Amino acid sequence: MKQIQSYEAHKQEGILLNANELSVNLNQDIVKEIQERIPAILFNRYPEEPVTKLYEAYAEVIGCQASQVLAGNGSDQMLGYLIGTFLGQGKKAYTIAPDFGMYDYYCSSYDAGIEKYATEEDGSFDIEDFIKVGKEKGVNLVLFSNPNNPTGHALSKAEVLKIVTGFDCPVIVDEAYMEFYGESVFDEVENYENLYVTRTLSKAYGLAGIRCGFLISSQERIAKLKANFIPYALSRLTQEVAIIALSHAKEFDESTSFTCAQRDEMYEIIKDFKKMTFYPSKANFICGKCANKEALLAAFEKENIVIRNYAGKDTFRITIGSKEENKKVLEILTAFEGE
Numbered sequence: 606m607k608q609i610q611s612y613e614a615h616k617q618e619g620i621l622l623n624a625n626e627l628s629v630n631l632n633q634d635i636v637k638e639i640q641e642r643i644p645a646i647l648f649n650r651y652p653e654e655p656v657t658k659l660y661e662a663y664a665e666v667i668g669c670q671a672s673q674v675l676a677g678n679g680s681d682q683m684l685g686y687l688i689g690t691f692l693g694q695g696k697k698a699y700t701i702a703p704d705f706g707m708y709d710y711y712c713s714s715y716d717a718g719i720e721k722y723a724t725e726e727d728g729s730f731d732i733e734d735f736i737k738v739g740k741e742k743g744v745n746l747v748l749f750s751n752p753n754n755p756t757g758h759a760l761s762k763a764e765v766l767k768i769v770t771g772f773d774c775p776v777i778v779d780e781a782y783m784e785f786y787g788e789s790v791f792d793e794v795e796n797y798e799n800l801y802v803t804r805t806l807s808k809a810y811g812l813a814g815i816r817c818g819f820l821i822s823s824q825e826r827i828a829k830l831k832a833n834f835i836p837y838a839l840s841r842l843t844q845e846v847a848i849i850a851l852s853h854a855k856e857f858d859e860s861t862s863f864t865c866a867q868r869d870e871m872y873e874i875i876k877d878f879k880k881m882t883f884y885p886s887k888a889n890f891i892c893g894k895c896a897n898k899e900a901l902l903a904a905f906e907k908e909n910i911v912i913r914n915y916a917g918k919d920t921f922r923i924t925i926g927s928k929e930e931n932k933k934v935l936e937i938l939t940a941f942e943g944e
């Protein structure tokens with residue numbers, strides 16, 4: 606069997622602040638609306654193709670054309686599809702380090718290589734040098750998350766576009782956490798012939814469980830990509846839930862603002878801690894480093910809180926959760942600092 610760079614699924618027990626999910630489940634009024642819709646779903650029939658209603662619903666929420674959107678089983682599937690489309694044996698992707706682990710998984714599953722440009726500890730990097738090095742290496746695809754997972758560092762729109770113009774090959778901007786930041790480049794897809802943007806309902810919309818993500822690119826490129834995309838990627842159920850949730854987009858904006866405010870408040874308190882270093886974040890998590898990380902992880906474990914641990918490094922990442930969860934996190938960090 607082919608050896609693929611594997612990806613470990615996240616732990617699902619305890620207070621989960623490890624996967625950048627939304628801590629609260631879908632609002633019960635929305636759940637009720639979904640329940641009312643269920644009897645009319647044709648469970649015996651394959652989903653209709655194309656999934657026009659979903660494209661329209663998402664396009665309306667973010668403000669683009671439905672014909673610029675393709676939807677799939679999480680943005681993971683869109684990333685995998687693009688990597689499979691543009692790469693193969695003898696070709697290589699170019700990303701930054703650290704970034705999202707699934708890039709390695711997909712490159713390895715398509716027998717492609719992956720080159721990484723190491724960022725500073727806070728996730729920042731020299732854009733011009735990044736472009737220069739990538740060109741020297743003759744890369745065939747550029748991809749990175751913005752805001753970055755795990756650092757939370759975000760590039761400005763101008764910086765992203767500089768990268769897009771710096772390369773002739775396709776550039777994928779993975780905007781899984783964009784709702785927590787706001788400087789998206791999806792509205793530039795018609796202006797740059799190599800620009801692809803991926804988005805998701807898994808983070809700000811709290812719908813990681815339904816697996817729904819999007820790819821946004823020019824109408825022309827989306828038409829081609831649609832023609833080759835796997836049929837029936839999204840179940841009827843996922844489509845219905847996504848459409849209903851998207852009709853409540855404004856309510857999700859409120860929870861996103863709450864998360865950002867909590868993140869910034871927490872960072873203000875912990876940024877000068879001495880036993881741990883924290884980095885400013887534009888996503889729904891905060892990344893930190895700690896020389897004595899095992900003791901810190903044990904302190905979280907004692908309180909049944911699961912945070913993301915990067916094995917073999919001194920890094921960890923904490924998702925911004927509910928008010929109570931964030932309070933608990935702060936108590937643990939403050940106690941650790943004071944020990």
Ligand SMILES: Cc1ncc(COP(=O)(O)O)c(C=O)c1O
Nearest residue numbers: 679680681705750781805807818
């Ligand atoms: C940077 C980044 N991109 C993409 C994804 C995948 O999200 P989805 O649930 O849409 O597949 C994640 C999930 O954690 C992520 O962190």
